[in-house]
Structure formats: structure tokens, C-alpha cells
Amino acid sequence: MRILILGGDGYLGWPTAMQLSASGHEITVVDNYLRRNLCREENIEPLYQTPNLHERTAIWKEKTGNQIEVIIGDLRNWEVIADAFSKSKPDCIVHYAEQPSAPYSMLNRKTASLTLMNNIEVTANVIFAMKEFCPDAHLIKLGTMGEYGTPNIDIEEGWLDITHNGRSQKFLYPRAAGSLYHTTKVLDTDLLWFYVRTWGLKVTDLMQGPVYGMFTEESSLDPRLLPFFNYDEMFGTVINRFVVQAVAGYPLTVYGKGGQTRGYLNIVDTLQCVKLAVENPAKAGELRIMNQFTETFSVNELAELVKKAGDRFGLDVKIKPIENPRKEMEEHYYNPKHTAFQKLGLKSVPLTENVLYRMMEVVSQYSADIINKRIFPGKAKWNQFNKTNNTTNSSLQ
């Protein structure tokens, strides 16, 4: 299958590209290095440097003989996306190409506007390019479990049958996200749903939980093939951040009461899920929504698990609740369904002390490179918003 991976340089994009390439698919990756540039601008570089896409694909070819095509460009630019679609003639598109950080989206007007306009324009361009170049292709779009927020009722997989005054209809499950970033994914879903029912596109929208981990089968071939690993509050997800805090000897920073519960998954399960979606496409006119996570944990449970693994690793791990910079419920009902991928055959990897222990082994190799000021969160506050600011925010320095 010819597969176009948008955002192919990212934490998930690159491992996905390798895995689908290893499975025999013809892969083209597109990226504009937005995340690398934002990390540099905000001085929140990842734990270790990763080669650029041309370098990574050269290493991949050297190790496996498989070619991955690279296009560098901004998918907001129609010429870039038209070029990518017309050259790669995709049967399937995996769309990761969005600004992926919730705190970054809440920092100031510039970062909010960038997140909103980037994410919505890229998704719209993908839809328009499908209509023009490959109306029968299958789009796999990365959404987020955060689209649902934390409602007081069970979270179904994308849709909800509603009966009201004696009549019934199936609707998109009502969404209420907790950050502007998450809200852009809600907008994406609305937009995709409109064009799916109007043009009969085939779309899978993955409501993914926060991902943790760094190891995949393909990255084991060469450490230079590892994905990005950010540990700051902007681009580092909570488990990865806690592991780095533990190794650095900093207390694990729990926001508020720590009862915030979410659905998590290991990076290898992201790859499994995307592969299952690739191999079992949505039908024409179908917006197939699947909840992509494997286990739910509260932040307190995660902190305890990291502490246990860290103590076994010989670290003296402390846990320190801090004032919650976000606006969110710290104790809430949370019962999200996730059976769609199980039905497709997902065999998931649980989060264990051993998984965390192995992450600590790698992270501790870089312990000298950990920059303390990148560890502590709380710089992006949900109720604050920088005043007119056309230059890069300097509050992170």
C-alpha cells in the first residue's frame, strides 16, 4: 500500500513510518519540522538529539534496505500538499501533522493562534487534497481522548444514540475539550464529519490518549532511530516527564489533587493501532471513530507507579503536589469505552514497573544532559494569557 505520513518527523510519526515501511508498505513522510523549531524557540529541547528526516531515512535504508521518501514543507501551503499527494498517490494517509501541545496552545496569543490556524488549515488541506487527488483513499487522523473532556456519563467510541422527547438519533458524542489544542481536534472532527457525509470520504478518527515510552521494534536496530523524547511540560507527556523527574532527583510534580484520570497507551500500542486501522480501512462515507488507549490511570496512580519503579532503580523518588496550572476537574467520573481496537485484534502492552524501569535505564544515560529548568511545569497557566506579543515568549527561559 502507498502510505503518506503527514508529520512524519514527530514522536509518533517517525516510529509509524518505520513500522509501516518494515511491513512492506511504500512510505512517504512529510514534515516542516514545526515541533523541532518550536522546541528550539522556547528552549525546551528533547532529552537527546535525533537526526533529521533525511538522515533518519538514510539510516533506515542502511539497516533495512527499505526506502522512505521525504518531503520537507508546510502542509498549510497548497503547493506542498498538492505535490505530496500527486507524487505519492496514496492509498492511505496518516495525519499527525498538527501542533501537539496543550500547554503550548495556552501560553499566549501567538502560540494559540499558531495552534488553531495550523491545525485547522492542515486538516482542511488534507480533505481538499483527498477530494482532488485520491477521493477513494483512506484517511487516518489522529484525534485525542481529550476531545471528550471528562463528562459525567460513560464515554462511548465517538458516537452516542440520543433519545429525546420520544424520538431518537445517533450523534457525534458531545465534546468539551480542556485546552485550545484539544479543541482544535474537536474542530477537526467536526470538519471531517461534514466532508465525510457530504463527499463520502473514508475516514478513521483516532481518539488517542497520552502516549508513553520510546522503544519500538524498529528503533532497536539503531539508537539513532529512537523518536523524540521531550520531558518539559510543553511537549513531554506526563509519564515521560515523571520518569525524567525521577532520574533527575526532582519530585514528581502532580497537578492539584492528582485525581485527573485519563486513558494511556505505550508507543508500541499506538503503532499497533495505526497498523490495524491501515489494514482495516473505513468504508466510503464512514467516519469511524475509535478510542485509542489501553488503560486508565489517575495522575496519583502514575506517580506512585513511577515512584515504585524508581525506588527499585535506586532513586529516592518524591512526589510533590503543585498548584494546578490547568483548568480541569481534579476528581471526576471517567469511564471511556475502548473495544473497537480489541475487536480488530489489538494485544496491548500494560504499563508495568518493568516498562518504567527500562525507560529509566535509557534516561539515566542522559542524566547529565537534563536541564533542570525544563523539568518544572507551571509556566503555561490556563487562566493567564500574554498580552500583545509578536515575539517569542521569554517566560520559559
Next chain:
Amino acid sequence: MRILILGGDGYLGWPTAMQLSASGHEITVVDNYLRRNLCREENIEPLYQTPNLHERTAIWKEKTGNQIEVIIGDLRNWEVIADAFSKSKPDCIVHYAEQPSAPYSMLNRKTASLTLMNNIEVTANVIFAMKEFCPDAHLIKLGTMGEYGTPNIDIEEGWLDITHNGRSQKFLYPRAAGSLYHTTKVLDTDLLWFYVRTWGLKVTDLMQGPVYGMFTEESSLDPRLLPFFNYDEMFGTVINRFVVQAVAGYPLTVYGKGGQTRGYLNIVDTLQCVKLAVENPAKAGELRIMNQFTETFSVNELAELVKKAGDRFGLDVKIKPIENPRKEMEEHYYNPKHTAFQKLGLKSVPLTENVLYRMMEVVSQYSADIINKRIFPGKAKWNQFNKTNNTTNSSLQ
């Protein structure tokens, strides 16, 4: 009250500005003449020319002594919106500043992208400007009844209490709009709801039905104060279009079966509703949603009503069903609630033969100026989308 009217040159923006000015408020209007420019580009000029905003406000001052401030600029440009907010220091913002045509949004990639990016960026900038300049001001945003689509259950006013597996929550009423334009209003609502609950803004989101008519109390002072009156399929709403078709001796073009039912209102009722919203603001942290229409009609019922009025006027009005260029249900359940404005005291004007007769009197004064090719719809087809097209679409010529 200091009121900032965004999109103050439009079909509703200008009459709103006059009415609120006549009520003693201090008015500033902002517009970038987007609609005038699009009409010129697409060769779908309105029935009669209207003076520009500087000219209109000068006439208004001459007739009433009231000053309306004018700012010409694009609200996607932060400097323009920051200037407008910092100069006018609004207590209330009325936001009409969006590309308002469904067919235009479905024409080709250029018009779709313009609609999406314009509408979402202006709304985001309004939110950011409120946070920076006037966090306690009240925003009145024009949405559309079209956000709801035509669900099989009763349409409530913005919100729906849902019980599922024995637990309950109030959600935004699920939305499923019928065009990209209408979908941009859904995105606006999502964005507003996020920032209302995060920042505690005061927002009224008006789900307005198609508006008809041209006369308001203020425009009776001078015919040069009349609003735009488009009769093409892009910018002309259905009743206005039917009246012009009747006067021009063209059959009224009903799409498909003509059972499409919507909620309509007279332009004077739009003004009443907006004034009621201005004088009864939303509370801090409240997204108040009100369904703004007064009567529901099917397209067939409208056509029959226009035919009756036209026949009395001495026209021989024919009705001609044509292939539906849209993707929509032509027969459907439709039961939208609209009690919120009644509770605030709205005394609405019904659509009668007399109302249509009076419109025909004015339209017939311009019958020599009616351009036949502007009368017939069907150029914007929901299932067609122009290929790569960076120049103005010429299919309308």
C-alpha cells in the same frame, strides 16, 4: 453603552448599527468590505448599490445627528482588531464579521479555504481581544440555526440534557451543519464554549435562521440607508431571491422536493433580537445560546406565499422545482424551540402576503437592473469542487 459592531457594512450589520445608534448607544463599526469584494469578483452585485460606510455614516449623521465611528480593516489582522478594541473600549461587541454564504463556501477550494480560515480566525481574534482589552464585555455572536442541521429529534436552544447508562449531563446540543459555511459556525461555537468555560467570558451565541426583508425603521429616513439586497444564490437568502424571481418573471426555483423546512425571521426581528441581547447581557462564564427565528416554513410554503403575493401584485408567478445542488434532506422532521427571545419580550412580525407585496413594490423599481444570469441558482454544487484554482472562479460568469 459603547458597542463595537464587527461586520458593520453587512446586510444585518449596518441596520443593527443604525438601530443601536438611534437607541442612544455609542457605535463603532468595523468592516473590510469582504462581501462587497466577493460580490464584485463573482459578478453577483446586489440589486441596488449602497454607499460605503463612510458615506452611510455621513448620511446617518445628517439625518439624526448621531455619530457612528468607522474603522476599515481586516479583523484577521491583529493590529486592526487591537486598534478597534483599544479605541472603542466596548461594553458590548456584536460579531457579524464572517463570510456568510453557504454556496460560496462550497464552490471551490479557494472559496472554501477563505470561508474557513476567515471565519475561525476572526472569531479567535475577537476572543483574544476580549481577554486583552475588555474581559468583562459582552460578546453577541451571530451563529446560525443551520448549525443544528435537521435532526430527527426536537431542537432545543443550544443545550441538551443527556441521560446515558443511568447518569446525566448537560451538553452543547449536537451539531451537524449542511455546508462548510454553517460548519464554520459550529467551530465558532466550540471555540467560544471552550474560552467561556476557561476564561469566564460573557457570550451570547445567536442561532439565527435565514433573514428576509430590507425595511427597518431607520432605513425609512433615506433610501440610501437601505441594507444590501442580494438576489443571487450566493448572497441572497431564499425569500429575497424568490421575490426578485417573481418580479423578473422567472419561475421560483425550488430545490428538489421543496420540503426543506427552516426557521425564518424578518430583518426587523433580527434587530429586535440583537437589541434585546444587548440590553440583557449574558453572565460571566455563560455561553447563552438563543434560537433566533420567528416562524418555520418549507421551501414549498415560501414559494406558494410568494406566488400568492405576486399574483395579487399582477405578476404571473410560476414555481419550478430544479435538481437540488445541495446535499440535504428534502423531507424531514423539524421542531426547533424558540422561546428565549419571547421571554425577553420579542414581539415578532409574521411573514404575510403584505410583507412580500411591499418588497415587490421596491424590487419592481429596480426591475430593469435585474441581471437574469444572477437569478438562477445551481452553480455551486455540494458534490463538486473545483480543482486547483488560485484564481477567481469563472463558472459564475
